[in-house]
Amino acid sequence: MFDLQWLLIAIPLASGAGLLVWGKEGDRFGHLIGTAASAASFVFGVVLFVALLGKDAEDRSQSTNLFTWIDAGSFHVDMGFTFDQLSGLFVLLITGVGTLIHIYSIGYMELDERRRRFFAFLNIFIAAMLTLVLASDYLVLFLGWEGVGLASYLLIGFWQHKDSASAAAKKAFVVNRVGDLGMAIGIMLMFAEFGTSSISAVNGAITGASGSVATALGLLLLLGACGKSAQVPLQSWLLDAMEGPTPVSALIHAATMVTAGVYLVVRSNGIFDASEVARTAVIVVGLVTLLAGAWIGCAKDDIKKALAGSTMSQIGYMMLAAGLGPAGYAFAIFHLITHGFFKANMFLGAGSVMHGMNDDVDMRHYGALRKAMPITFATFGLGYLAIIGFPLTSGFFSKDKIIETAFGENFWIGMGALLGAGVTAFYMTRLMMMTFITGKRWKDEVHPHESPRVMTYPLIALAALSLLGGLLLLGDWITEWLEPVVGHAEHHELAIPAIALTGIITLVAATGVALGFLLYGRRPVAAESPSDNSVSFFTRAGRHELFGNELNDAVAVRPTRHLTRFLVWFDGKGVDGFVTGLADRLGETSQFLRKPQTGYVRSYALTMFGGVAVLVLVLLAVTLA
Amino acid sequence: MTAFWVLAPIMVIAALGLVFARKAVHAALCLAVVMISLAVLYAAQGAPFLFAVQIIVYTGAIMMLFLFVLMLVGVESSESVKETIAGQRVAAAAIGLIFGITLVLAVGQTVSGAVTGLKAANGNGNVYGLSDLLFGKYVLAFEFTSALLITAALGAMVLAHKERLTPRHSQADIAARRMQEYAESGRHPGPLPTPGVFARHNAVDTPALLPDGSPLDSSISASLVARGQVRDGFDDDIHEIVEQLEGEGDDK
Amino acid sequence: MNEYITLSLILFTIGSVGVLVRRNAIVVFMCIELMLNATNLAFVSFSRQHGNLDGQVAAFFVMVVAAAEVVVGLSIIVSIYRTRRSASVDEASLLKS
Numbered sequence: 001m002f003d004l005q006w007l008l009i010a011i012p013l014a015s016g017a018g019l020l021v022w023g024k025e026g027d028r029f030g031h032l033i034g035t036a037a038s039a040a041s042f043v044f045g046v047v048l049f050v051a052l053l054g055k056d057a058e059d060r061s062q063s064t065n066l067f068t069w070i071d072a073g074s075f076h077v078d079m080g081f082t083f084d085q086l087s088g089l090f091v092l093l094i095t096g097v098g099t100l101i102h103i104y105s106i107g108y109m110e111l112d113e114r115r116r117r118f119f120a121f122l123n124i125f126i127a128a129m130l131t132l133v134l135a136s137d138y139l140v141l142f143l144g145w146e147g148v149g150l151a152s153y154l155l156i157g158f159w160q161h162k163d164s165a166s167a168a169a170k171k172a173f174v175v176n177r178v179g180d181l182g183m184a185i186g187i188m189l190m191f192a193e194f195g196t197s198s199i200s201a202v203n204g205a206i207t208g209a210s211g212s213v214a215t216a217l218g219l220l221l222l223l224g225a226c227g228k229s230a231q232v233p234l235q236s237w238l239l240d241a242m243e244g245p246t247p248v249s250a251l252i253h254a255a256t257m258v259t260a261g262v263y264l265v266v267r268s269n270g271i272f273d274a275s276e277v278a279r280t281a282v283i284v285v286g287l288v289t290l291l292a293g294a295w296i297g298c299a300k301d302d303i304k305k306a307l308a309g310s311t312m313s314q315i316g317y318m319m320l321a322a323g324l325g326p327a328g329y330a331f332a333i334f335h336l337i338t339h340g341f342f343k344a345n346m347f348l349g350a351g352s353v354m355h356g357m358n359d360d361v362d363m364r365h366y367g368a369l370r371k372a373m374p375i376t377f378a379t380f381g382l383g384y385l386a387i388i389g390f391p392l393t394s395g396f397f398s399k400d401k402i403i404e405t406a407f408g409e410n411f412w413i414g415m416g417a418l419l420g421a422g423v424t425a426f427y428m429t430r431l432m433m434m435t436f437i438t439g440k441r442w443k444d445e446v447h448p449h450e451s452p453r454v455m456t457y458p459l460i461a462l463a464a465l466s467l468l469g470g471l472l473l474l475g476d477w478i479t480e481w482l483e484p485v486v487g488h489a490e491h492h493e494l495a496i497p498a499i500a501l502t503g504i505i506t507l508v509a510a511t512g513v514a515l516g517f518l519l520y521g522r523r524p525v526a527a528e529s530p531s532d533n534s535v536s537f538f539t540r541a542g543r544h545e546l547f548g549n550e551l552n553d554a555v556a557v558r559p560t561r562h563l564t565r566f567l568v569w570f571d572g573k574g575v576d577g578f579v580t581g582l583a584d585r586l587g588e589t590s591q592f593l594r595k596p597q598t599g600y601v602r603s604y605a606l607t608m609f610g611g612v613a614v615l616v617l618v619l620l621a622v623t624l625a
Numbered sequence: 626m627t628a629f630w631v632l633a634p635i636m637v638i639a640a641l642g643l644v645f646a647r648k649a650v651h652a653a654l655c656l657a658v659v660m661i662s663l664a665v666l667y668a669a670q671g672a673p674f675l676f677a678v679q680i681i682v683y684t685g686a687i688m689m690l691f692l693f694v695l696m697l698v699g700v701e702s703s704e705s706v707k708e709t710i711a712g713q714r715v716a717a718a719a720i721g722l723i724f725g726i727t728l729v730l731a732v733g734q735t736v737s738g739a740v741t742g743l744k745a746a747n748g749n750g751n752v753y754g755l756s757d758l759l760f761g762k763y764v765l766a767f768e769f770t771s772a773l774l775i776t777a778a779l780g781a782m783v784l785a786h787k788e789r790l791t792p793r794h795s796q797a798d799i800a801a802r803r804m805q806e807y808a809e810s811g812r813h814p815g816p817l818p819t820p821g822v823f824a825r826h827n828a829v830d831t832p833a834l835l836p837d838g839s840p841l842d843s844s845i846s847a848s849l850v851a852r853g854q855v856r857d858g859f860d861d862d863i864h865e866i867v868e869q870l871e872g873e874g875d876d877k
Numbered sequence: 878m879n880e881y882i883t884l885s886l887i888l889f890t891i892g893s894v895g896v897l898v899r900r901n902a903i904v905v906f907m908c909i910e911l912m913l914n915a916t917n918l919a920f921v922s923f924s925r926q927h928g929n930l931d932g933q934v935a936a937f938f939v940m941v942v943a944a945a946e947v948v949v950g951l952s953i954i955v956s957i958y959r960t961r962r963s964a965s966v967d968e969a970s971l972l973k974s
Contacts, residue, residue: 599970600710606717606897613724620731633884640888640911644895649904656907659888663914670881670925672933675917675940682940687910687947694951695903698964708898709967717897725890729883736879741928754930755937763934770941777945784952787959 001051002062005083008044008091009130012037016123019116027116031109034119035102038126042095049088057484060085063136070139074195080136082199086485089333090133090263093340097255098126100458104348105247107454108355118158118245125151129256133263138187138197141264145183145228148257149176155252156244168240175237179227186220189213203270217271218278221264222285229261229315231289236548238312239296242304246351249304254311254347255340262315262336265322266329269486273325282323283409287416290316292546294423298430299542301529302361303350306431307343309542310387313420314339320417321402324409329486330479331401338394338469342386345462349380352455353435356448363431364527368440372448375456377436379463384432386466388425389509394469400502401473407494407501418508425509429516434525441527628669632662649695653688660684671743674752818844830856881922888915902954902964906947913943 015037019030026033052060061084070077083091102122109115128147135141157169190197193213194205206214225231230238241253252258265272265282272279293312300306318339321332354361356373370377386395399421407414442448450456472478494501532540541547596603635658642655664679708714746754759767794802807814818833818841830849832840845855888911895908917936924932958964 598710601966601969602713602897602900603710606713606720609717609724609893609897610720613720613727616724616727616732620727629880629884633880636884637887637891640891643904643907643911644891644898649901652899652904652907656911659911660914663918666881666918667921670921672921672924672936675921675933675936678937678940679917682944683910683914687944690947690951691903691907694955697955698903698958709900714898717894721890721894721897724893725887728886728890732882732886734879736882736923736926738926740926743925743928743930746928746930751930751933755933758930758934759937762931763938766938770938770945773942773945777948781948781952784949784956 002048002083003064004044005048005062005064005081005134006066008041008048008095008134009081009127011041011044012123012130013127016120016127019120019123022116027113030116031102031106031119034116034123035099035106037123038095038099038102041126041130042092042099045088045091045095048083049092052083052085052088060484075191077137077139077197079140080198081134081140082136083134084485085481086263086267086333087133089337089482091130093337094126094129094133094256097340097344097462098122098129098251100461101247101251101255101344101348104250104351104455104458105245107452108247108351109245112245114158118155121151121154121158122247122251125155125252125257129260132260136199138190138199138202141199141267142180142183142187145224145260146180148252148260149173149180149228152176152241152252152257155248156241158245158248159243162243164240165243168237168243172237172241175234176227179224179234182220182223182227186217186224189217189220193217199267203268206270206274209274211275214271214274215277218268218275219281221268221271222278222281225261225264225319226285227261228264229258229319230312231261231285231315231319232292233548233551235289235292235312236545236552239300239305239308239545242302242308246304246347246354249308250344250347250351253308255344258311258315259318259336259340262318262322262332265319266332266486269326269329272323273487279323279325283320283413284323286316286319286321286323287413288316289313290320290420291416291423292316294420294427295538295542296545297427297542298423299539301363303353303363303366303431303435304347304361306363306427307347307350310424310427311343313424314343314387317399317402317417317420320406320413324405326487326489327408327491328402328405328489330482330489331398331405333482333486334472334478335395335398335402337472338386338398338466341462341469342383342393342395342466345383345459345466346380346387348455348459348462349376349383352376352451352459353380353448355451355455357442358446360442360446362529363434364525364529365442365446366435367438367442367525368436369448370436373450375450376459379456379459380436381432382463383466384428386469388428388513389421389505391506392470394466396506397470397473400505403505404494404498404501418505421505422508422512425512426516429513430520433516433520437521438525441525628665632665636662650692653691653695656691657684657688660688671747672751674755813843828856830854832856882919885915885919885922888912888918900965900967902957902966903951905966906950906954910943910947913939 012034015033019026019034022030052062061082063080063082066079066081068076069079102119105115105118105122109118112118125148128144128151130144131147132141132144135144153169153173156172157166159165160169187197190202193209194202196202202217206217223234227234238253238258242249244253272282290313293309293314293316295309297306297309297313300309314335318332318336321328321335353366353369353373353376356369356376357366360366382393386393389396389399403414403417403421406417532543535543544550596607639655639658639662643652643659646652646655660679660683664676664684667673667679668676743751748754749757803812803814806812829846832842832855833844835841842850849855892908892910892912892915895911896905899905899908917939920932920936920939922932924930924936954964957969961968
């Protein structure tokens with residue numbers, strides 16, 4: 001049965017391709033086919049996962065080799081897939097959340113005349129993402145990696161008639177190329193070092209290789225992960241990517257694609273275990289992104305951008321956990337899954353709010369929506385509780401474990417993660433207050449209303465998952481489940497008991513909530529955002545995404561532009577100037593030489609006669625001398 | 626040496642005449658003078674055979690050829706005095722002067738030593754000596770000149786040959802064309818009437834008379850008409866004759 | 878002896894200048910003949926100077942070649958005249974740049 005795992009990919013891929021080439025009559029049922037394909041994939045994924053549960057622990061990595069992809073001399077790549085504990089979880093997450101978002105999109109994109117194409121792109125994304133997680137070879141993984149990049153590009157720019165959307169799509173594409181470059185070089189390095197790019201072979205052989213190779217591979221893969229997961233320093237594209245339709249933001253830019261970097265790090269655990277430097281780099285990247293994302297989330301008034309900052313921050317948590325080695329891999333994946341639930345839930349909730357608010361995204365125009373949209377409020381509230389780590393929700397367990405492990409590694413890393421938890425609670429409370437509580441600030445012509453059931457049911461489902469996702473940790477199930485893949489971790493004994501740390505974390509989060517409530521819940525919120533000059537430096541920096549765009553501009557864009565101008569100038573004046581100048585000089589010389597060519601035979605005869613005279617004179621001079 | 630001193634100035638003047646004469650015929654005559662003088666100088670220098678050849682071939686044949694072509698190409702066309710290429714004359718004169726003076730002063734004075742003379746070489750006669758060389762030492766070159774002459778003759782024929790581009794007209798064609806012209810323009814197909822027919826005189830300046838006694842214009846050459854040399858006054862004449870004839874009739 | 882050579886050189890120079898300044902192709906051709914005759918005079922003079930007839934033979938060959946050359950040259954002039962209705966060397970300047 002596991003030999004058929006390629007069907008997981010083939011079903012949405014065929015559906016996506018079919019929807020793209022189908023004529024106009026496909027508009028009537030295209031969305032249903034797309035949703036059905038995703039659901040079919042999900043059902044088959046569940047079947048496979050259940051089958052995997054029934055197997056012994058050693059037998060849970062099921063590989064299949066579809067065909068030989070590349071066979072050129074020693075260069076051999078199989079189109080191979082592996083369904084194991086890790087990819088199984090991912091398949092469920094991708095197809096499950098994906099199917100819910102497909103259903104949600106039926107309602108959300110109802111009035112869009114290109115809905116069929118939207119579903120085709122979503123299907124292609126699902127197929128590419130499944131290729132990414134099922135791949136048993138880094139090159140196949142890279143195929144999926146680029147596939148999701150393509151889908152992301154197409155979906156961010158789906159409303160391409162907006163200049164901002166097409167610019168954002170282009171930006172995402174270009175920034176991702178930087179990361180993909182690292183990824184590509186990494187794969188080439190694998191070929192050069194090990195003669196193969198098979199994931200299991202590379203991670204097995206890495207222990208025999210020199211430390212520098214492991215470090216180089218780790219850093220290159222981290223660069224790829226940074227690009228895809230919007231980690232510092234390649235974070236700038238994610239906030240702009242919110243130009244895409246909200247279901248896209250929920251599926252691709254919150255729940256699944258942006259976590260591909262975390263998946264890559266966890267999947268390449270052998271490489272990162274072998275290099276202390278690479279792991280430290282992952283921790284630093286994760287910690288910095290965690291805090292930077294939270295900072296940005298505090299300052300944005302655009303609900304989707306605030307959530308995007310939060311996504312950055314949460315992925316920072318996952319990265320941090322992944323950088324902690326075998327102790328953290330399982331928790332990274334655990335947080336990834338719970339985050340996939342509650343962040344998709346909140347994005348879809350935000351989409352529902354926008355749906356009711358005529359696509360207005362400015363939170364300062366919201367307020368008191370809890371009455372107008374009770375279901376959205378309830379589901380969003382559950383997601384909110386999950387992300388701030390309210391006890392017994394899914395986020396509570398997953399974040400708690402990460403902070404605990406971070407403290408086990410290093411006190412300051414733990415403190416950073418703890419601070420992030422507090423800030424998370426603050427900005428999420430701010431978002432909650434500004435959107436649903438406080439006084440109404442929307443204009444009279446806006447009539448907020450609850451979304452149709454096709455949109456609220458997925459919200460309810462995701463809210464339930466947000467609440468109950470923590471069950472995965474029950475009896476350390478997920479840790480044991482993933483242990484064959486990510487390796488066994490020694491349990492660090494903390495200076496204080498775990499339960500005390502949990503209390504501290506909850507206390508910090510509560511402080512953040514209280515602060516948010518005091519600042520935004522008790523005071524009236526201005527309907528217009530204060531100008532840049534009237535806010536503190538922290539807010540200003542947060543609004544400008546910590547000046548990441550300006551930094552990119554100064555470091556990469558402007559020098560490149562100047563270099564390009566110089567090259568154009570040099571090409572025009574230098575290279576062309578030399579070539580055309582040479583031709584011009586030749587032409588001028590020819591024009592000059594042309595003058596004596598009068599065509600009159602007597603002129604030529606005169607020249608000849610003059611030559612003879614000179615010859616005689618020279619002969620005479622030679623003879624006399 | 627007397628011959629030389631007499632002829633040398635004549636030759637130089639004639640050569641200069643060749644350069645400066647405006648009419649090509651004058652130039653040709655100057656060249657003939659130079660050539661004949663040259664022939665005399667050959668004779669004076671013990672080359673009687675070349676003297677004859679110079680007269681016959683050069684002055685006789687080649688110069689005649691030149692004059693023929695001159696007649697063909699247009700004897701009247703004299704060059705304009707104006708030089709079309711800027712500086713050509715000045716430059717030619719300057720270079721010519723430098724060249725000539727250098728040669729005359731430097732090269733012309735290099736011949737030294739006593740003159741051997743051709744007494745010994747012409748011992749059996751000049752023609753004998755030349756033929757000895759021509760058919761002995763230089764026989765190969767001599768044969769080559771024959772080939773050269775043949776080639777030149779062929780080349781001249783090819784160059785002078787005019788390709789016929791239209792078919793030759795037969796007598797029938799010409800007659801048909803004449804009738805065609807008569808049909809179209811009324812031009813008389815036959816030969817023009819000869820002057821003097823039925824006239825008092827058969828001279829060319831006397832037009833033929835039509836049966837009614839009036840003169841026929843087309844019977845007189847156009848050039849005579851242009852010069853005003855046509856004899857006229859026949860109208861009076863005819864009356865006299867009629868009277869005369871009637872008078873004779875009366876006599877009978 | 879030198880006076881013959883000098884005369885020959887003078888005639889040659891005059892012929893050369895004539896080639897350069899005259900435009901009528903036939904006159905130009907005559908000037909060339911003058912130059913050839915001047916060399917013939919030099920040949921004959923040298924023949925007498927050295928007391929052998931080789932110089933005269935050379936002059937004879939020059940005459941033969943000159944005859945051939947005149948034939949071909951004049952027919953070229955005639956054919957050019959036939960097509961261009963002109964015997965001026967300046968008219969035949971199609972190679973002008």
